[in-house]
Amino acid sequence: MIKNEIIRILLADDDKDDRTDFIEAFETLKIATTVETVKNGIELMKYLNEPSTIIPHLLFLDLNMPKKSGLECLVEIKKIKKLKNLTLVIYSTSSSEKDIDDTFLNGANVYLKKPAHLIVLKKTLLHILTIDWQYHTSGLNRENYLLHL
């Protein structure tokens, strides 16, 4: 009864160029997606808490955002029941072990280091979407959903 859904992606990133690159990376992917972006943590939480918002399948969350950091958002999101099936991807320039450990310990599913090239980004995004789609369609255990790219 359910045809292949369009995968809904949300990005929270304060950097305008990063947001543009991100949207561009999805444009030629063979999997159908819609991409929304927000500029910071406060806008993100407002958007997610809005009753009329359709919850995305995947949230890409930049760690270093002013006013409210990605990690603060992550902690808040994990407490919200209606967001329990939202795949949380930390999308960051950081490769510090502490940041990586922190994000997984706080419940993120995927840690993705921002690649320098668009082509690498496209390839990685396709990989994430493919794996994520299996979690949405094959009843895999989300508690063990950890991916480090």
Place this chain on the structure above:
Amino acid sequence: MIYYLKYDVQAICKRLVQEQLQNLGINYSLLNTNELDINQALPNDFLHALNSNLVKLGIEIVSSQKSILVQKIKDAIMELVNQEDKLILSKTSHYLAKILNHSYRYLSGTFSEITYTTIENYIILQKIEKAKDMITAGELTFTEIAWKLNYSSVAHLSMQFKNTTGFTPTLFKKIITQKKNNLILDTVNK
């Protein structure tokens, strides 16, 4: 005190479906092949309502021919992966073609179209999922896990685990253990 639960997914799902159907007073037979035979004509919106209720429980009525085939392929793969006997992956294509009565080429093509991934990748994913479950349960060594999942060595398991998740089994175990400990601390501190 935290207890670890093991789920018999098949039994749970069957029970849930039976309850739903009994509540609706529908005359049915639940076959072992995940097929539901409804012995009366059901109006479309009734079927829709039934599906909505089932979807809330995580169960779905699959209706397009391709989706049905894909689901059967996935079910066959799950059976293969869950068999504790040595599973011979090199013969998987023959096995699937034989029990599903289609050429492997047709099965592959349909599977990739609907799931966005290949049968081979899906098998690896399911094996790694099983490895993760075993690691989380904490009862077996990596050597035992590798053996149960028919890897030729721990190194082979580790390699495939790392390729699939980005983590070595050791690091994955460390993170899972730490998460469990944090959960215990949170519970204790409440």
